[in-house]
């Protein structure tokens with residue numbers, strides 16, 4: 078039942094990242110339904126509305142000044158006048174919306190949607206999330222001005238914006254290099270360096286074969302609306318860098334005097350971490366690497382368990398997990414994608430893949446000048462089925478550790494809802510033993526978000542034809 | 546301070562136990578309330594808890610009304626289970642997160658009671674992916690079952706379908722129960738059993754009373770298997 082792959086009918090932010098240095102998200106409310114529909118139809122056209130059109134998956138002849146895409150919430154589809162019997166064909170988690178799924182996502186306590194700032198405090202009025210990608214601010218402003226003026230200024234109300242920018246290549250707050258692993262698709266050839274199993278297109282696009290043999294996700298109806306669409310979990314994740322770095326200090330101090338310290342770092346191996354680096358500083362890096370599953374420079378622990386600077390270079394993506402792996406079972410990347418490693422849910426290897434598009438917000442944290450500025454990640458977690466991918470990873474793997482009895486009952490060390498009194502995480506040592514770290518707080522808080530549907534180009538045109 | 550009960554207080558207290566009052570309550574009062582204040586049936590199954598260990602050993606009480614409730618229809622259901630039981634159990638083993646599962650006939654209902662770890666949707670989805678094709682034969686015997694088979698092609702609808710037939714789990718503690726149903730939080734006085742709960746039970750006649758007892762809480766299937774050395 079797979080549909081054809083037609084690049085110019087797909088939004089371009091699904092299968093590949095644009096790799097721009099800035100992104101601005103406009104959080105929009107449909108103010109005038111008819112004017113908004115006309116605008117959607119216009120941006121779906123190749124020539125666009127006054128020059129603004131959706132960036133599609135079509136190959137570029139020259140790199141555009143900016144890229145532009147839209148996602149619609151369930152309330153947005155309703156506000157645009159999608160008929161009730163069509164709305165009913167969308168999946169429950171999308172219909173209910175992200176705030177209703179808080180318990181599954183770990184959004185309680187300081188992440189509780191009740192604490193989210195505007196406009197996320199009124200999810201019913203959040204209809205469209207438009208994203209603008211560029212390398213400079215004037216282009217972001219230009220597109221924003223265009224949207225503010227849509228339909229003679231009547232179509233849409235800008236209820237808020239969020240802006241992210243890269244400050245050091247692919248490095249995110251907490252100092253890790255991100256944006257390394259992504260599902261690989263047979264039809265996309267832009268990142269030959271990624272060496273992972275191929276994912277079927279149905280991992281992200283509705284109407285295509287999924288990664289479960291014989292299983293199909295429901296395509297929202299009618300077909301022109303649902304086919305080639307994709308769901309997205311947009312998340313604003315505030316990161317407490319000071320708490321994270323402080324915890325690395327604390328854990329490194331403990332490891333320095335731990336009876337197994339030589340199995341954490343062989344005496345004399347400090348030099349592998351850099352010229353003149355202290356044992357304490359090297360131990361900090363080891364803790365950070367174990368929590369993530371990658372050294373902060375991106376090198377996977379699975380291939381280089383003892384140093385971020387292996388003598389002969391290792392692949393960043395071509396690895397798997399075994400019982401002897403140097404990567405702890407509870408590390409963030411292993412939790413969120415156990416690859417081919419043994420897991421409890423035997424059919425779930427490779428079936429919960431997410432396409433991730435994230436960019437940091439807030440300036441880099443300077444430990445010499447501590448501040449209270451909010452900083453974090455503007456994350457997009459894309460998949461054809463939010464329940465199977467984003468939610469399943471969040472609740473059973475990140476927050477519960479159900480995939481392996483050794484970590485069950487513990488939270489993801491980097492982003493889980495951890496409490497110092499109860500948190501624990503097992504580092505795996507070079508001799509196969511482990512050391513349990515405790516006492517770490519929650520480093521990441523949710524500060525907003527929404528489930529959106531990224532419609533295909535024909536779907537935008539379909540929306541433009543609605544009446545009433 | 547306890548005040549002396551007057552004859553009128555005593556009459557009011559005794560009223561609910563009189564035949565006449567019970568008759569009026571059942572046939573007039575509750576239906577009238579229910580019609581005036583429609584109550585949405587509470588969703589079935591457990592709720593995810595903040596504490597990770599509380600999300601293990603969840604209970605599913607799936608009640609599926611048979612299309613044919615006669616002894617013949619019930620016999621057909623018994624046969625359908627017997628014919629597929631090996632495959633279903635092998636499948637549940639592969640799902641990996643199921644502690645116990647059993648099938649029971651209660652009146653005109655085929656029931657599946659199971660204890661599983663983690664999130665409900667993931668459990669059912671894994672179940673479909675593992676043994677959906679076998680389960681279709683059973684769902685075909687159930688009222689409104691035809692709309693969701695083959696379940697491999699109706700994954701989302703099937704999960705919602707099962708969710709809707711999984712019994713609502715009344716909170717474990719009387720205090721939580723009273724709180725959830727907006728009672729004036731005042732002890733365990735059953736006379737205060739709130740109207741909302743009565744209306745809920747009117748809308749939702751079968752419920753699970755609490756989430757159940759566990760002899761060894763906070764362990765997953767895989768943890769128990771690992772501790773017993775039987776492989777996971």
Ligand code: HEM
Pocket residue numbers: 249250251253254255256257258259314315316369371409410411413414431433453454456458467470471475491492521
């Ligand atoms: C502020 C929050 C987060 C931070 C700082 C963070 C950080 C990272 C880093 C440094 C990596 C390694 C780079 C790479 O493999 O590309 C990574 C990978 C990954 N993260 Fe996160 N992450 C965050 C939130 C999340 C969330 C909420 C999810 C999912 C619900 C998630 C899912 C993943 C996945 C699937 C991978 C790739 C694993 C693989 O394929 O090997 N992350 N993350």
